[in-house]
Amino acid sequence: MQRPSDEILIAYLDGELVDGERRAVMQALAADGALRAHAERLNDGARLIRAAYDGVLRESVPERLIAAARGEAGIKVFARLIARLARWRVLLGERPWWIGVPVAASLVGLVVGGGFGYMAASQQSADLVAQQAALNANFGSSSWLDNIAAYHKLFVNAGPNDRQLMDVPADDSGNAIRKAAQLPADFRLPNLKPWGLDFQGARILVVEGQPATQLFYTTDNKSLGPLTLVVGSSNKPDLAPTFDHRADLNMLYWRHHGHAYAIVGSADIGYLWNIANDIAWQLDAI
Amino acid sequence: MSASFSDQLVAVLPRLRRFARGLTGSAVEADDLVQAACERALSRTHQFQPGTRFDSWMFRIVQTVWIDLLRARGTRKVESEDVAINIGSDESVRRVEARLALREVQAVVATLPTEQRVALLLVTVEGLSYKEAAEIAGVPVGTIMSRLARARGAVAAKLETAKLETGSAFRGSTEDAETE
Numbered sequence: 001m002q003r004p005s006d007e008i009l010i011a012y013l014d015g016e017l018v019d020g021e022r023r024a025v026m027q028a029l030a031a032d033g034a035l036r037a038h039a040e041r042l043n044d045g046a047r048l049i050r051a052a053y054d055g056v057l058r059e060s061v062p063e064r065l066i067a068a069a070r071g072e073a074g075i076k077v078f079a080r081l082i083a084r085l086a087r088w089r090v091l092l093g094e095r096p097w098w099i100g101v102p103v104a105a106s107l108v109g110l111v112v113g114g115g116f117g118y119m120a121a122s123q124q125s126a127d128l129v130a131q132q133a134a135l136n137a138n139f140g141s142s143s144w145l146d147n148i149a150a151y152h153k154l155f156v157n158a159g160p161n162d163r164q165l166m167d168v169p170a171d172d173s174g175n176a177i178r179k180a181a182q183l184p185a186d187f188r189l190p191n192l193k194p195w196g197l198d199f200q201g202a203r204i205l206v207v208e209g210q211p212a213t214q215l216f217y218t219t220d221n222k223s224l225g226p227l228t229l230v231v232g233s234s235n236k237p238d239l240a241p242t243f244d245h246r247a248d249l250n251m252l253y254w255r256h257h258g259h260a261y262a263i264v265g266s267a268d269i270g271y272l273w274n275i276a277n278d279i280a281w282q283l284d285a286i
Numbered sequence: 287m288s289a290s291f292s293d294q295l296v297a298v299l300p301r302l303r304r305f306a307r308g309l310t311g312s313a314v315e316a317d318d319l320v321q322a323a324c325e326r327a328l329s330r331t332h333q334f335q336p337g338t339r340f341d342s343w344m345f346r347i348v349q350t351v352w353i354d355l356l357r358a359r360g361t362r363k364v365e366s367e368d369v370a371i372n373i374g375s376d377e378s379v380r381r382v383e384a385r386l387a388l389r390e391v392q393a394v395v396a397t398l399p400t401e402q403r404v405a406l407l408l409v410t411v412e413g414l415s416y417k418e419a420a421e422i423a424g425v426p427v428g429t430i431m432s433r434l435a436r437a438r439g440a441v442a443a444k445l446e447t448a449k450l451e452t453g454s455a456f457r458g459s460t461e462d463a464e465t466e
Contacts, residue, residue, distance in 0.1 A: 007435040014409065014434075016416050045442040046410050052391035053411050056304040061296075062317055065303070068324040069295040243296040273297050 003035060004028050006042075013043055057268045060248050145253065145262065148214065149246035151203065152228040152264045155216050168202040168213070189215070190229065190282045195275055196221045205232070212260070227265040229279060234260035241276055243269060252276045259283075291331055294340045295324060301341060301412060302348055308407040309352050311396040319355070323348040342414065346422045349404055356400065394444045402437035405430050410438070 004012070004025050011017050012025040029036050189199060197217035205212045212232025219225065239255040250269045253262035254276070261283070263276055302323065306316035327334075327347050334343050395403060401423070408419040409430070416434075420427045 005435070006439055007431045010435050010438050011416070011431055014416070016431075041442050041446060042438055045438060045445055048388070048391050048445060049395060049406065049410050049441060052388040052395070053304050053308055053407075055388075056307050057300045059300075059303070061299045061303065065299055065317060065320055065324065066296060068321045069299060069328075070292050071328050240290055240293060242293060269297050269300055 002028075003032065009035075009039055010042060013039060013046070058266075060245055060250070061269075066243070066245070145244055145251055146246060147205075148228065148230055148262055148264055149249050149251065151205075151214055152226070152249060155228065156226050168204070187231075188282075190279045192217055192227070192275065192278070195219070195278070196224065197227055197275075205230070223267065224271060225266040227263060227267070227275070230260070230262040230264075231283065232260045234258060236260070241273070241280075254280070256280065291334075292328075295327060295344070298341050298344055299324075302344055305345055305407055305412060306348055306352070308392075308395060308411060309348070309400075309403060311392065319348060319352055322355075323351045326351060339418070341412075342418050342422055345408060345412070345414075349422060353400070391441075391445065394441050397444075398437050398440060402433045402440075405433040406437040406441070409434055 008017070008021065008025060012022060017025065029039060192199070196219045198219065200216045200218055202216065203214045205214055212230055215229045215231070217227045217229070219227070234255050235258070236255055238257065239253070241252050241254040244251045244253065246264075248266055249264055250267065250272055251262060251264045252269075252272050253260070255261070261276075261279065263272055263279065265272060267275075299320065302320045303316055306319040306323075307313060310316045310319055323344065327344060330347075334340070395406065398406065404423055405419060408414045408422060409416065414422070416427045416430050420430045423430065
């Protein structure tokens with residue numbers, strides 16, 4: 001039997017051959033140990049090449065690229081970055097980074113219930129936060145995403161066994177969440193088990209002046225990682241799924257039929273996009 | 287510009303960055319390339335045909351912008367400043383950590399001619415079919431096959447040489463990277 005060329009062998013490894021060609025290569029491989037070793041080297045090389053670039057997917061996407069994709073001018077992006085940096089520096093000083101989150105939230109009309117203490121801010125910091133709120137309004141971004149990201153970080157750092165973080169335990173069928181967040185009677189917890197995600201509990205929040213709930217999920221899948229889903233009521237118009245990010249966290253948020261949704265996680269945005277589609281499908285009845 | 291177009295563009299950014307990183311070999315240059323590609327895509331939204339793959343359309347734009355940049359510089363080959371590592375040097379012999387070994391793989395890829403690199407990145411890294419890669423590159427499927435064979439052969443040969451000189455670092459690096 002004629003030894004297949006590298007083109008054919010690689011096409012075989014890539015699953016690009018039709019049945020007859022594939023069978024011929026399989027027969028050649030079965031009969032030729034050196035060819036099998038060569039195919040293995042090519043396969044190892046392909047695996048290495050993929051691994052060499054996979055890290056890029058786990059990096060957070062630079063702000064300027066998000067802005068470019070949305071058609072925003074560079075100067076706006078720069079202004080947003082400067083305002084954000086100034087805001088955190090003044091508000092937080094040497095304190096843990098998440099302490100100042102409720103201050104920003106209160107000034108843009110968002111109150112988050114829970115274990116964080118309220119920190120009095122100086123006039124200077126209030127001015128900066130107000131400035132940031134104005135910027136947020138201009139750019140369609142909002143500090144409630146900051147808060148959701150902050151709670152997600154807190155949950156990840158504390159771990160799922162820290163029950164003090166949860167207002168509603170994982171064994172609740174969704175009834176307590178539904179009542180506390182004033183969600184409709186037919187609300188059911190989204191089933192994310194097909195994604196390998198296990199529900200760990202929930203916190204009750206107030207988003208845009210309306211009750212909401214933040215659901216936490218964990219997984220053994222390292223490329224996916226822990227996930228937070230926020231479901232709440234909203235009196236704002238429908239909004240298509242919109243991408244944003246905070247530090248190393250990716251976020252997707254959308255509004256549909258009087259409800260606001262957001263998912264947060266460190267997973268690749270493509271992963272989040274698919275999960276968001278699944279959640280939207282499951283919760284469409286709300 | 288419709289919101290859904292912009293959303294699709296944002297969603298595909300991580301993969302565009304990966305493709306651009308492979309093309310340019312430089313993180314900064316890759317992001318510049320992706321930004322330029324986004325701007326070009328937004329100015330040509332009418333050229334996108336609904337029902338076709340959005341990611342493939344964007345890969346084609348990234349590749350086109352990259353080739354335009356190379357032509358503007360008057361060169362077909364750009365050495366990577368990020369991954370310019372001399373395979374097989376004394377320094378690389380000491381380098382056994384998985385992350386560094388993977389950077390050496392990037393360095394090997396960066397030495398390939400642009401056409402081969404494009405085929406390798408689209409098929410082997412991005413997982414596109416030969417037909418999709420051929421459409422993006424604007425060449426017949428047979429050309430993609432031969433470019434891919436030359437690229438994969440060259441990478442395998444260089445990595446084999448490096449592996450012989452550095453022990454088993456490369457084989458271990460794949461396993462480490464996949465469990466990260």
